Each structure stands twice: as C-alpha cells, then as structure tokens.
Amino acid sequence: MEKLKSVIPETLKQKISESTPDDLLSTCSSLLHLFQNLPLFHQMVRDLTDPEMALCRKNKEAAFEAKANGNECFSKGDYPRALRFYSQTGFVLALRIAPADVEDMKKSLIATLYVNRASSLHAWFRRGKANASLENYRDAISDLNVSIKMETSLSGKRQIQSELSMIVDRSGEKINALEKPDDHISDELLQTKLQCVSTPTKGRGMTSYNDIPQGSLIHKEDPYAAIILKQFRETYCHFCFNELPEDTVPCVSCSIPLYCSVKCQVQAGGRGFSDSVNTYGYQGHLSDDIEDYIRNVISLGSCTLNSEHIAEHRHECCGMHWPAVLPSDVVLAGRILVKYIQQQNDVVDPNFHGILIIILLSQIRVNSMAIVRLKFSDARQHLDYDVTSSVEQVRVAQAVYSRGSLFNHSCQPNVHAYFVSRTLFIQATEYITAGSQLELSYGPQVGQWDCRERREILEDRYSFICQCRCCAQLNLSDLVINAYRCTAPNCFGVVLDSCVAKYENEKLKYFKGQNSMQDYMLNDDEIRKVASHVFEQTGNNIHFETGRCLSCGSYCDLQASQKVITEAGFCVKRYCQFQFIPN
Numbered sequence: 001m002e003k004l005k006s007v008i009p010e011t012l013k014q015k016i017s018e019s020t021p022d023d024l025l026s027t028c029s030s031l032l033h034l035f036q037n038l039p040l041f042h043q044m045v046r047d048l049t050d051p052e053m054a055l056c057r058k059n060k061e062a063a064f065e066a067k068a069n070g071n072e073c074f075s076k077g078d079y080p081r082a083l084r085f086y087s088q089t090g091f092v093l094a095l096r097i098a099p100a101d102v103e104d105m106k107k108s109l110i111a112t113l114y115v116n117r118a119s120s121l122h123a124w125f126r127r128g129k130a131n132a133s134l135e136n137y138r139d140a141i142s143d144l145n146v147s148i149k150m151e152t153s154l155s156g157k158r159q160i161q162s163e164l165s166m167i168v169d170r171s172g173e174k175i176n177a178l179e180k181p182d183d184h185i186s187d188e189l190l191q192t193k194l195q196c197v198s199t200p201t202k203g204r205g206m207t208s209y210n211d212i213p214q215g216s217l218i219h220k221e222d223p224y225a226a227i228i229l230k231q232f233r234e235t236y237c238h239f240c241f242n243e244l245p246e247d248t249v250p251c252v253s254c255s256i257p258l259y260c261s262v263k264c265q266v267q268a269g270g271r272g273f274s275d276s277v278n279t280y281g282y283q284g285h286l287s288d289d290i291e292d293y294i295r296n297v298i299s300l301g302s303c304t305l306n307s308e309h310i311a312e313h314r315h316e317c318c319g320m321h322w323p324a325v326l327p328s329d330v331v332l333a334g335r336i337l338v339k340y341i342q343q344q345n346d347v348v349d350p351n352f353h354g355i356l357i358i359i360l361l362s363q364i365r366v367n368s369m370a371i372v373r374l375k376f377s378d379a380r381q382h383l384d385y386d387v388t389s390s391v392e393q394v395r396v397a398q399a400v401y402s403r404g405s406l407f408n409h410s411c412q413p414n415v416h417a418y419f420v421s422r423t424l425f426i427q428a429t430e431y432i433t434a435g436s437q438l439e440l441s442y443g444p445q446v447g448q449w450d451c452r453e454r455r456e457i458l459e460d461r462y463s464f465i466c467q468c469r470c471c472a473q474l475n476l477s478d479l480v481i482n483a484y485r486c487t488a489p490n491c492f493g494v495v496l497d498s499c500v501a502k503y504e505n506e507k508l509k510y511f512k513g514q515n516s517m518q519d520y521m522l523n524d525d526e527i528r529k530v531a532s533h534v535f536e537q538t539g540n541n542i543h544f545e546t547g548r549c550l551s552c553g554s555y556c557d558l559q560a561s562q563k564v565i566t567e568a569g570f571c572v573k574r575y576c577q578f579q580f581i582p583n
C-alpha cells in the first residue's frame with residue numbers, strides 16, 4: 001500500500017489534501033485514472049483477490065516449517081516454546097496455517113500437530129489440576145482419570161494417582177452440593193413476561209406484564225450476530241469472547257479466527273477437525289464413560305446448537321482476507337446480511353442489498369451492544385511503591401440482540417445487563433411495578449456525571465438526546481455534583497456556573513404552570529427532603545441564575561472560587577508527588 005501511495009504525484013496529493021466534500025468526485029476520478037494505468041495497482045488487486053495469494057490462506061510450507069521448529073524445541077525440552085510453534089498466538093502457528101487435507105508421513109498433519117501439542121502440554125493432567133484449583137472437582141477427577149489411562153510410564157501413573165487421591169479427598173461433600181445454575185435461571189425467567197411497547201419520547205421500549213422483584217433475571221438471549229473487535233483478535237476467543245488460553249484452536253479453513261476450544265470453533269461455523277478420540281493420541285481401549293468425557297471436552301459434546309444457528313464465520317472463510325482488513329462494523333453487517341438472506345431462503349431482491357448494508361451499518365452504530373470483560377491489572381508493573389490491583393472494563397466485542405436491543409437507556413436505570421460468554425443476561429436492580437419501562441444504562445449515570453456531560457456522551461456515541469427522567473426533571477445530584485458551595489456565612493446552599501445553569505433551566509421549561517420547587521423534583525422522598533433545605537429561600541419563582549446561591553440568593557464570585565480551586569489542585573498534586581517518590 002505504501003508503494004502505491006508513493007507513486008501519487010505531489011500535485012495530486014496537494015489537491016486531495018485541500019479538497020472539500022464537493023471535490024470528491026473529481027479527486028476520486030483523478031486517482032482512478034492514475035491507478036488504472038499503473039501495472040503495480042493491477043498486481044496489487046490480483047494479489048488481494050487471488051485465493052492462492054491471500055494473506056489468510058492456509059500455507060503448507062510454512063506449517064511444516066513451524067512444525068519442524070516446534071519439534072526441535074520439543075527435543076531440547078523447551079516445551080513452552082514448542083507449544084508456541086504448534087499453536088500459541090504470536091508465533092508462526094503451525095496449527096493456524098496447516099491445510100486440513102495435507103498429510104505428514106501418511107498421517108493427517110493437523111492430527112500430528114495436535115498430538116505434539118498435547119505432549120507439550122500434558123493436557124489432561126494440567127486441565128485436571130486447573131479444574132481442581134477452580135473447585136470443579138468432578139471434571140478434575142475425570143481429567144486425571146483420562147490422564148492416567150494415557151500415561152505410559154509407571155512412575156508417571158503413580159504421580160497422577162497421588163494427585164487424584166488428594167483431589168478426591170479435597171472434593172469431599174462439595175460434589176454432592178454442586179448446583180445446576182441453568183435450571184435455576186430458567187425457573188426464574190419463566191416468571192417474567194416482557195412486552196415491547198411504543199413510548200412517547202424514545203421509540204419502542206420494553207416493559208413487563210407483572211411486578212418484578214429486585215434481583216430477578218428478566219431476560220436471557222444469544223446474539224443475532226456478533227463480532228470481536230479488531231484489537232482483541234489475538235487475545236480473546238472469536239466465539240465466546242473469553243480470554244484465549246495458551247493452546248488456542250484456529251479455524252480449519254483460514255488463518256484469521258482463533259478460538260479457546262474446539263466447541264467454540266465448531267459453533268462459529270467451521271468444520272470440527274475430528275471427534276475421533278484416537279486423533280488425540282491414545283490408541284488403546286478406553287471405557288465408554290471416559291470416551292464420552294473426552295468427546296465432550298474436545299468436541300461439541302453437550303453443547304446444544306440452536307436450530308436457528310447459522311454459522312457466522314463460514315461465508316468469510318473463502319480464502320480472501322477481507323474480514324481481517326475491514327472495520328468490525330462492516331464485518332458484523334456482512335454477518336447479519338448473510339443470516340438474513342439465508343433465513344429468507346435467498347429470495348431477496350439483489351438490488352436491495354446495497355441499501356440494506358448502509359441501513360445496517362447505521363443501525364449497528366445505534367443498536368449494537370458492547371460485550372465487556374473485566375481486566376485485572378497489577379499496578380506493581382507501573383509503581384514500585386504501592387501494590388494495588390485495578391480492574392477495568394474492556395469492550396472486546398460488538399453484538400446485535402433481537403430483543404436486547406429494544407431496551408432503552410436511562411441515566412437512572414432499573415435493570416442491569418451483563419454477559420456470560422456471548423449470552424446477554426438482564427437483571428432487575430430494584431423492585432419494578434408492572435407496566436413500568438425497563439431501562440438500562442448505555443454508559444453515563446446520574447451521580448457520576450452532570451446532565452450536560454451525560455447528554456454529550458450519549459449524543460456523541462449514539463446520536464440521541466436523552467429524554468430519561470433524570471435528564472428531563474431536576475434531581476439533586478445534577479444540581480450539586482459540579483456546583484460551588486455558597487461563601488455566605490452559615491449558608492450551605494449551592495451556586496451553579498453558566499453551563500450547569502443552562503441545562504437545569506432547560507428542564508424547567510417542561511414544567512411551566514407548576515408552582516413549587518417540590519413539583520419539579522423527581523418523585524423521591526429522600527431527594528425532596530434534602531432539596532427542601534437547599535432551596536429553602538427560592539420559593540415559587542424558580543430560575544437558575546449563574547453565580548447566585550440557590551438557598552440564600554447571594555452572589556458568589558465564581559472566578560475567584562475557580563482560581564482557589566486551581567491553586568488547591570496544584571498543591572494536592574505537588575503533595576502527592578512528594579509523598580510517593582519511589583526509593
């Protein structure tokens with residue numbers, strides 16, 4: 001691409017940099033004219049579209065080379081490095097680029113790579129120990145039983161046996177007490193019936209037919225379509241969006257997606273490599289229950305595919321690398337379109353697709369939900385003097401939910417959304433009476449930001465002006481969160497600057513004709529109680545004036561207050577620097 005850019009004459013570059021949207025047609029045709037006569041351009045287009053050359057193609061030679069590197073590390077006892085060559089991210093990954101139909105010494109290359117990888121990992125043994133540390137005792141015991149069967153040396157078998165005995169002792173009664181969380185969830189969900197209604201200010205929205213107790217799970221849904229965000233492609237599973245383990249599973253047909261397990265890989269739409277137990281390295285006889293357990297772990301096993309499930313990655317997996325190049329919005333639009341066309345049995349007017357994709361892109365911007373994961377980072381990496389762990393929410397994927405996308409936003413939400421794998425769960429955070437709007441927060445909430453800040457965030461991210469009750473009615477938090485304290489002696493009132501006053505005055509316009517401050521406030525007893533102190537003197541004629549105390553009515557010099565605040569900020573910063581200089 002850089003080579004192509006370098007052949008554009010300076011005059012044309014200058015013309016493009018100074019162009020306006022009206023010049024778009026002429027600058028584009030100048031560029032097209034230039035490129036059409038350029039052999040380099042035609043070569044690039046051929047490279048990009050030729051399945052043999054495409055970057056995401058499986059590559060036999062490179063796979064053999066990576067395997068040889070892995071084997072060399074293995075023979076030197078460097079197992080972590082061997083594993084990286086076989087399958088871990090960040091290296092030339094043999095498994096990621098190995099074609100499915102290539103043989104290596106009369107055996108499937110992919111099968112051999114899996115066997116080599118398993119040897120590097122002591123997979124079942126480690127899995128058992130990991131499960132034990134997570135208190136998944138049943139799985140841990142099954143893992144170690146598999147591991148014992150597969151271990152050929154007597155000393156190895158003894159070591160595993162002693163580990164197994166310890167886990168059986170530790171598990172004790174816990175196994176009997178294990179719950180079945182899914183049953184619990186479905187019972188609870190059955191009790192809440194949701195309906196989609198039309199609202200006066202927010203379009204469609206969700207309500208419930210019945211009262212909902214606080215904490216109830218009110219909605220559970222898998223996405224219509226979902227996509228991992230570009231920057232997380234190498235670190236999170238492309239199907240369940242959980243962090244990738246060391247031994248990733250790539251797509252069988254192309255080298256773009258990585259999955260945390262074969263189960264996710266198959267659900268995302270590729271073919272499974274094989275569910276033959278022997279492929280994974282054990283040639284002898286295993287009891288039926290152990291074989292079932294292995295199948296469950298390495299293949300779909302107990303995973304139930306929704307009958308409506310349409311393999312989301314299959315249409316992208318055709319030798320081109322466009323899903324790797326395009327923005328995730330566009331790839332998501334492609335997934336929705338393919339699913340839609342398949343559901344219509346291909347009877348869609350082809351001219352319709354172009355317009356549909358544009359509508360889709362704008363709807364994705366507005367309606368898609370960010371799937372987030374918590375990321376823990378140890379502050380020790382940055383600061384020697386203080387060890388604290390910080391947690392941040394990272395947006396790893398983007399998804400569209402048929403029903404979930406109908407929940408509107410409120411800056412004081414009454415339901416909370418969270419994700420397990422890619423499944424959306426929505427839970428009530430307070431007691432909700434039948435017929436009330438069920439509203440999530442799309443981000444900003446009252447108490448964290450003032451009204452202006454919340455509106456700006458929502459407008460910027462989702463292009464709508466928030467009409468929730470907190471943005472339409474006065475509430476104490478918005479009045480005090482960014483306000484100044486009155487400087488008059490013995491007065492505890494607040495003074496608003498011009499920005500805050502403007503937004504709060506806007507709210508009052510909707511309430512013309514009402515006659516006391518109490519009528520303007522949100523219907524909340526606690527807020528009314530506090531507000532009656534803050535607005536003691538204001539009476540009926542309410543208008544928020546910049547710099548005037550809402551309680552005693554006296555003027556405050558906001559500029560002087562601002563100066564004091566800035567100076568105090570400097571002092572605090574200097575004090576902190578002095579306190580925390582590392583030795």
Ligand SMILES: C[S@@+](CC[C@H](N)C(=O)[O-])C[C@H]1O[C@@H](n2cnc3c(N)ncnc32)[C@H](O)[C@@H]1O
Binds near residue numbers: 407408466468
């Ligand atoms: C995810 S959709 C919610 C469903 C939407 N109301 C519909 O009819 O499809 C988000 C859109 O709903 C509207 N909306 C949601 N919450 C709102 C709010 N608090 N104030 C105004 N409009 C809102 C906006 O048009 C926003 O772009």
